Amino acid sequence: MTGDELPDDAELTDAQRFQLAVSSIRDYAIYMLDINGNVTTWNNGAERFKGYTEEEILGTHFSRFYTEEDRQAGIPARALRIALTEGKFEDEGWRVRKDGSRFWASVVIDPITKKNGELIGFAKITRDVTEKQQAATALAQANAALFQSQKMEALGKLTGGVAHDFNNLLAVASSGMDVLLAQHPELQGSRTLDSMRRAISRGASLTQQLLSFARQQPLQSEEHDLNALINDFESVLRRAGNSSIQFKIQIDSNTLPVNIDAARFETALLNLVVNACQAMPEGGHLAISTNRIRLKEKAVNNLPAGLYAEVRVSDTGIGMTPDVAARAFEPFFTTKAPGDGTGLGLSQVYGFITQSGGEVVIVSEAGIGSSFSVYLPAVESNAARERNEGRLDIETVLIVDDQLDLLEVTAELFRTLGYEALTATSGAEALAVLERTPIDILFSDVVMPNSISGVELARLTREQYPDTKIILASGYPLPGLSATQGGVAGFSFLNKPYQLSDLAKTLRSKA
Known part of the structure; x- marks a missing residue:
């Protein structure tokens, strides 16, 4: 028998049979740790879940599988301490693969001791329960x-x-x-x-x-272009604020025809703007933007899949806690001082928009600000429908950048190339768009200090939406990005500033 051959089953000891069985299991990551948390054994399931070979991982600390946030919080050491003091540690949470992607893991850690009670290590079992989560x-x-x-x-x-x-x-x-x-x-x-x-x-x-x-008010709905309504109403909206508030309107370059009661829409929009201004008593930024967006089925509450006009009113005000945001549309609910409001403004907005076949979504964080997104079903005239019949292959690109000026210019550049462009100012906002909207191309900046990086966004997108083409762009050279962001291998990459020809060439590539 050579050194590479396994003995016959009859020649195997019980320990060898057990080790062979553990090594062959692929649905569970089963491995051993020494008393300090360094990996001493590694099975096929661990390699499949985490992406590391046995040669790469033996002797390294198991904390490398945890997220950076969990490592800084001391969770790996806490897990071993609980396993030792209580006899077992069980938990669920995010773990990180070799390629940087994450999966939701169910973990059990048991201490291993000699008969005299001396600790000699730990046994760790991990299951990938991402789908369950x-x-x-x-x-x-x-x-x-x-x-x-x-x-x-x-x-x-x-x-x-x-x-x-x-x-x-x-x-x-x-x-x-x-x-x-x-x-x-x-x-x-x-x-x-x-x-x-x-x-x-x-x-x-x-x-x-x-x-x-209560959606019992008679509406006089007619076809209107939302962009035109907002442009005509802009002077009134600006007067709702004061000099301490920086007001910005970003209108989609395409028309946004919807069936709407124009007067009541203006009232609803004014309500949102006034609400945003009152949330910024010390001043701040208020932005109104419009987009033509295609939603997935029930991506926004119970709205059917289809084409929608999105109007977003965002502020950098005091924001709302989750419990306040959940009640924001209730009539007479208000956080203002007695006499400062009836609590009917937002409920009126909600009733009108839902009666018009749309929906309103709040995204808010206390101390950061709020964003109200209004979705209304878009309509197309016969002429527009005929024009679009020959454009069924038009692709949608999601552009992600925390620099607003660059974001707008890049979106306009893609539109001139014939793409439908959506924008996001952070990785979290981009993931929310990806969840509700079919996206053909993700075009993201790499370094975004107040967000997950473009590389991490790209990896999550590749994992969850494998058919989406991904292009990363940065003003930093590739060697520097490899050192700080973990590299951009596997994704198309453009150095800033780039030429239109470079962008067009990258868009035609298959990466």
Whole structure:
């Protein structure tokens, strides 16, 4: 028998049989650690999950499988400490493969001791449960969306009924005043009756807002270009702020035709702008942007798949905690001081947009700011539909850069090349766009200090959306990026500044 040959089964010891079985398992990563956490054995499942061969990993510390955040928090050492003191450590969390991609792992660590209790190492078993975690997350999101939808529907029915009954009471009061003045002309001009008339008028305005939230207000919907509506209304929107707020409007270069009640849309947009301005008492940045976007099925709550006009109002204000954001559209809910607001502004926006067949989504973080995205079904005229019939192969590119000026210029450059361009200012925002919108090309800056890097974004995109073409760009040379970002191997790369011809050549490449 040569050194490379295994003995017959009859010649194997129990220990050899056990080691052979462990090494052959591919559905679990099973390996041993010494008392300091260095890897001493490695099976086929570990190599399949993590991407390292036995030669690469033996003798290295197991903390390399953890994310940078977990390592800085001391979680690997904590896991061994708990395993030793409690007899076992069990947990789930993100782990990192050799190529930098992540997977959701279920981990068990057991201490190994001699008969006298002396610690000689640890046994570690890891399972890849990414699909299970994604399914659980999707189920939780679906349940939350269903609960929110049912809650808002119930609130709509309640407020609609209250508004209807209140309108009847106001009608009695208003008609009674008219009868009283007809019978007693000398009361004309009475300050008391004038105050009563103003109170009835304010009550009527209040019920109209409630009816708007309840989606029971009659709409006069016609086809309008949202970009034109916003441009015509820009002067009014700017006056809602003050000199301490930097106001910016970024309009999509294409027309955005929708069926909408123009007057009520302007009111809704003004409500969002006023809300954003009030969230920035010390000043800040307010931006309004529009996009033509194609959504996946139920990517935004329960909206069907299709073409939509997106209007986004973003601010750098005080932001909202998750519990406040969850209630933001409820009528009469407000975080403002008594007397500073009725709590009906956002509920009116929500009611009008959903009645128009759209949806409103809040993304907010306390201390960072808020973003309200309004989605309305886009319509196409016969002429536009005929033009687009020959453009079914038009591709959508997502451009990611934290430099806003460069982001806008790059988007316009892609549009001149015939692409449909969407933008994102961070990796997290880009992942949200990828989740809800079919993207053909991801074009991302590499270094984004306040976000995950472009390389990490590219790896996550490659893992989750393998059909998406990926192009990375940076002003840093490749050797420097390899040292700081882990390299861009496997992705198309452009050095900034690049020429139009370089971009076109890269877009034609197959990488």
